[in-house]
Amino acid sequence: MSFTLERIERFLAAHHPFDTLSPELVAECAREATSHEVSEGDTIYSAGDALPGLFLILRGSVELSVPDGTAISVRRTGEIFARRGLIGDGTAPDAAKALEDGDLLVVPVPHFRRMLDASEPFRSFFERVRIRSDEARTGARDGGLTTLPIGALMTAEPVTVPPGIAVRDAARIMAERHISCVLVAEDGGPLAGILTTGDLTGRVLAKGLSPDTPVREVMTADPVSLSPEALGFDAFLTMAERHIGHLPVTDGGRPVGIITRTNLINRQTVSSIYMVGEIARAETVDRLAETVTAIPQLLAQLVGGGAEPHVVTRLITDIGDAVTRRLLVMAERDLGPAPCPWLWLACGSQGRREQTGVSDQDNCLILDDSATEADDAYFGALAKFVSDGLDACGYYYCPGDMMATNPRWRQPLKVWRQYFDGWIRKPDPMAQMLSSVMFDLRPISGTRSLFDGLQAETLSDARANSIFVAHMVSNSLKHTPPLGLFRGFALIRSGEHKDTVDLKHNGVVPVVDLGRIYALVGALEPVNTRERLIAAREAGVLSESGAHDLLDAYDFIASVRLEHQARQVREGQKPDNFMAPGTLSELERGHLKDAFMVIKTMQSALAHSRGAPG
Template sequence: MDKLTDQLAEISPFDTLPVNVLQMVASQAKPLKHAAGEVVYGPGQTLEYYYLIISGEVEILDPNKVQVSLVQGRHGFGSRNLLRNVQTTGYTRAVVDVELLLIPAEVFLLLVREHRDFGKFYAASRPAAIPAGNDLATVRVSDIMTRNPLKVGPNVTIQDAAAMMRDARVSSLGVVADGTLTGLVTARILTMNALARGLSPDTKVGEVCGSGPLGLPSSSLGTDVLQVMLDNRVAHVPIVDNGRFVGIVSQTDVTRFQAVTSAAFLNDMADAKRVSDLAQVTARIPQLLAQSVASGKSHTVVTRLITDIADGVTKRLVRMAEEELGPPPVPYLWLACGSQGRREQTGVSDQDNCLMLDDAVTPEDMGYFEKLADFVCDGLNECGYVYCPGDMMASNPRWRQPVRVWREYFAGWVQKPDPMAQMLASVMFDLRPIAGTVSLFENLQRETLEMASRNSIFVAHMVSNSLKHAPPLGLLRGFATIRSGEHKNRLDMKHNGVVPIVDLGRVYALQGRLTPANTMMRLKAAEKAGVISASGAGDLVDAYDLIAETRLLHQARQIREGEAPDNFVSPNLLSAFERNHLRDAFLVVRTMQSALAHGRATAG
């Protein structure tokens, strides 16, 4: 018993449990051994235990006996089934002789419920819901403060300090002596305490700023900052953690935070008279993303907010184009594809769009739509939605055609599904109307879904295409990070994280002739239509939530630290339990890809 207790104390997350709890677990646990090649459990079982590997190695197989994971000593398996109260769907088999410790389900679930750190390790790592909206009562100071604040020593002259503030375009700087913040210099202080008193430009800032400025830790709430400002009639509050000057919050920061809402964006876009006005609006998108993530909004809400802004910018540009060019000669429809089409834009987005024209359009009319497309695409680029690297834009004549030509495009891709056709079809299945006559697209969408779903060869090619992006899983419970280049040793959370799930959702929509373009809506519609099982849909939705939110949290952190957001996450920045859950999410995706591939092979 003592030996078993000691063993548990060395295995995460059991090492977070008190000794008396470990002794209770040891007394209830059941040892078991399996020889190499033996099946520990198969599909359809209701698990009665959580399996902890003391020594040896176990492989996890999908229902088709395709390996999806290797689990080695000091790790466990079976937690997902116990926590979700579902039967097993695959096989677990000993790779070598394995020694297991079986912990009864009721004991394991008790530990999850009663011990926070233990439960946090196994429970989904999505943040608890926080009241949405730009509410100072719920946002942390760390999410609105200016980081890496300007600071000087007390012997710097007020003239030099003023010049530094001017050059850095800031309204304050901290005065630090021996690593400790002793005061603040602000534009108001320079005016009232120096200029109005006629002090020499050579006066030291330490003589002007005073001592012991009011400060708050970064864990404070926005309302704490506001209260300090109101009580002390100051416009700047320094943020100090463990004696270290880490940030500054100004009255402007507070005002800007409260003003950054999607409604404010849409109102500002409606009032925009020039493309440059729209560009000023979209320049605030990173701040909206960071604040939305900080306030606890889910990834589906955040990406919808950001996409709504892209839609608004596009609609305003279309109206501007019509105001400049006059009314269109025939009805038309501007559509978005890619992440905008799916309403899944983040802080990193290029533009993907096209134009569908009424079949009554004449060659003479085409000049009008060329000018309209150029105006809108150029405007989107100026607003930060850079030109598509693959030229998938309405400014390209190929993607600016009458509906009859679009019908021919889709028919050709379905009938001759070569790799290029697969790529184009994948993009075009995410189409969503933005501005114009929606009826131009509705019949075409239904026709294309029906035609494509009936063509088994096309479906098989779409399945194959959806498997090209693999989750970044390595050996020995590690990650397969990027091996070289600018993003070496990082995870591509777009192409190896989100995209594999997006591709799966697209195939499910095709198989079920489902019209939603949004990935989450596709997954839920696929479950309702019986395209995938309830357990498979649930697992994939959970995996999508975790992967997409990890990506957004990464981008929000970059924005707060003054960096341009990207999709490349360093596993070293994640906690141990975050890495474990992320790997579990990738395993779910791999399992669903394997099931889809097997279904294709069986059908063939």
Template sequence: MNDDLKATIAFLETVHPYDTLPKDELARVAGCFVRNEFAADTLVYQIGEPLAGIFLIKRGGVEVLDRNGGLVSLLAARNTFGERGLMRDGLAATTAHTREDSTILMLPAIEFRELIARFPSFERFFNRGRGQDHHTSDISTLKVADLIARKPLSCAPDTPVAEAARMMRDAQISSLGVTDGEKLVGILTVRDLANKVLAEGRSATTPVAKVMTAKPISLPPTALGTDILHIMLERKIGHLPIVEDGRFVGMITQTDLTRFQAVSSAVLVRDLAGATKVAEMAAVTARIPRLLVQLVGGNHAHEVVTRLITDIADTVTRRLLALAEAELGAAPVPYLWLACGSQGRQEQTGVSDQDNCMIIHNNATPDDMVYFAKMAKIVSDGLNECGYVYCPGDMMATADRWRVRQKLWRDYFQRWIAVPSNEAQMLASVMFDLRPIGGTVSLYQELQQETLDMAAKNSIFVAHMIANSLKHTPPLGLIRGFATIRSGEHRNHIDMKHNGVVPVADLARVYALQGRLTAANTRARLQGAEAAGIISTSGARDLIEAYDLIASMRLENQALLVRSGRKPDNFLSPTDLSDFERSHLRDAFVVVRTMQSALAHGKGAPG
């Protein structure tokens, strides 16, 4: 193997989804890439040209332009381009040229299509969002409101420049809005402080009004990203205030645009795959709230958003398992790490704790079990540091009862099904959402099918599971209203998790049990239940549409909280919704309540 091929393999190991390929396949694919060296400002391809393959930047930068010459993307190392045109009709849908001296690898079209056909990770990555004409992740077509990174910081015109400088330093920003009340009258940048204060020897007590840029050009929140790009490029400015009805509501900077390009699920997965320390991983997962805002702002379907966010949690977990093995040595016997809860269902949002367990091979010795206890602690502590906080119910692999040999897992499920106590119902509900994350998957596959067959045949257990699924109810009040939380921090809010998506997830779990369906994802379970005849076509369609609305509004509310500078949570105030939105949300809750009632009466759930 020559040095060039070794270098290409090493590079591809840091790029998703190539990092998912088996070693032999990765080496083969690496040998298929054609290396090209481009000088700055060189055309790579233009709109309408036949594409020979897809392009991967190894070094340098590329600008991608639309048919009107508008800037679509600024790409850097490890970014791919040209794939959409190749997958559509083989013709370039954009124009691409280098911004600086660049090394660009080209994978021939026939090899690219073979990877799409053979490897699900490639199909998911390159087909993400296709078929949904309403979605976008391009800066140019997103609304400005979805690009604002944080709440705006401002000062009054008479603020001393020294105080303004301290404000920028403490907030780690490069500009301030200057406001008279809420009205924007100017902006102050770090460059202004350097050029107009330090360079001219002005006093630290000089009022900001003396050195600010007065009456700066601005955009409304309803403008598009392309407007920002055009203004910044044409006027050679790096800060653009956002104003609504005269009020200063945000600031967009070149750093924000770069951050947007750098935050995607694929980029986060890539960065996690290359992390060698938990602190590095935590720095990556800290970008998840911003990813949530971008995905929601790009009008992605809720199941796409939660799937992409869950993929990040899966990557964190697998990376932590690898780090644990690097520290402790190779596992002495086969094991499997599994997620349950929202991660198990691939439904994580911007706020998630950790729910996990381990299945250990039956041949494990007591010393082996000590090894896995240490591994579980390393992984669970790492997840907590990365923002996946410890489960308050201790449903984690660090608990001795959830880190056991396969035969004991089999005993657990047999006991829960044979004697469905309240605890057994709760535990079975959680464990029916298990999904393998890392290790030997066969340890679970046989156990899963055995358990589903055993449970579906036990009518008493099914009846108890139905009763358990009805404990969470939609928040419906009297006379077309909502039953909101009555006291505490979230008074007059709806819990969009426990009274929103959880009732649907509980219904879907029962349908999966009745139909012996192996899917863990709620939407997939509902679709599977319809296909298996567990619920009627009309009932399934109504419930899926209701679930889509509830889950989407939950995500939109979380994104709104992030944009306003708060942590995302699951609590929504109905007063924040329009009459139209309130009406449709209530109708969705009515559908869920109706399906709960049908399940209770049609399947004989115990009282």
């Protein structure tokens, strides 16, 4: 497609960060830049290549991937790429490939440098990336293993053997390949089991079994596995809590890789891994609390290392999950086996996997319908042990008493069904509030089948009740972005947090509320806000442009919030959600106002549609 100089100039002026340049500099940039057509599948550059300049997508989309081929990002029309390499040593840290036919604009390196020198706002946009890259090179990063997908860490093409093979032959294969395990599966079939050298010792030799014994009789059948998209942190968490050293990686049920302790030890450079290991080994609440005190520092390191906001909150929440599960193990150790099946669930920010450096606890218990009134004494004691332990670890008691220690939130499954049914049929203000919290439920530990179907049933029933949906929409619009007249910030005017904005209740929460409504309208099961927005886009509940803008706004606000907390940690303060806009640069303040405007626009659209987002 042909792009005239005038059209390129207009395009630059309309897209960030070129919209921060003066008209003269935009015109100069348009003259110096060159446009290039690309076809689907074209390699634009490979990792390690010298970068010719800053890329801007005029039309189409581009996939960025790490050297092993794992995709890490997709950039679309109007977005730039290659900036991280340009503000570093000038070489590409990743590879770029065209996902479709399109056109790219390349601003040559010399002219890019001139724009940095000529425009302070333009330079400020890239300054944050430069700081983060410097921190990463000097080791001030907690990313690496925890934030890498397992696909980048695993040993691919694992050795597999059929279930009927003799253990003698399986042992020979392990010896010849110098490996400590084999996965068990029919050729091209789903994973059936895993056999390790430990199994050969403990299940074959120690029991005097014949070397001709089929592998199926001594393997670990249906082992826990993770997908290539899971994080390295997930692998460590699973192995630490289950006390296993080998973890299969499956795609569609079929084995595609193996993660071992060796894989992780070779890549282990971060403190979050140490924390999870300590949590899994802790024998007392005091030891747990001592370990969890490092969370603020972990947050600061992750943010300083440039980890994406959703990755930071996911890792912080995973630590909270690990603490909860360990407390449940301790409780059962002290109280004895439970009298009936149960399931501990988190709601609120933990349920959505969106915890930061400031978190209370929101949880509940679903009991099997066989539970009796006498059983409640046991579960009341279990809930008290866990909630007290969480409070001792810094997850303070829920101000609204939304905890399993409250008998109301510790009930058999049939009662929970009655709760949701009653809230949906009679959506008064209290029902709206409770529904908002309970739609974010996520199982943490126990018998997960108690939750199977409950969420889907509730979403289906709620979606079918237009009055309930309208009430939920009204409730979701109570939290508004802090914008005043003429797009200025509406600051808190008095009290302890005077002259600040609340980045939680007036920044992140409005998007959380919108995501919950989109999930309700579309009967979508994701609980995480970001995943809800993506699912809403894919289901057609939210338009492509609306989802794109809202995701960008949410990510930016979440990033500002986390950086604010990280700055407080570095300054020795207790992190909170109240930020003075003056701590941001002029450019960042402008971006924050734009993000708030996106939310306000989406809220307005929802208010007018009353349950039919667009």
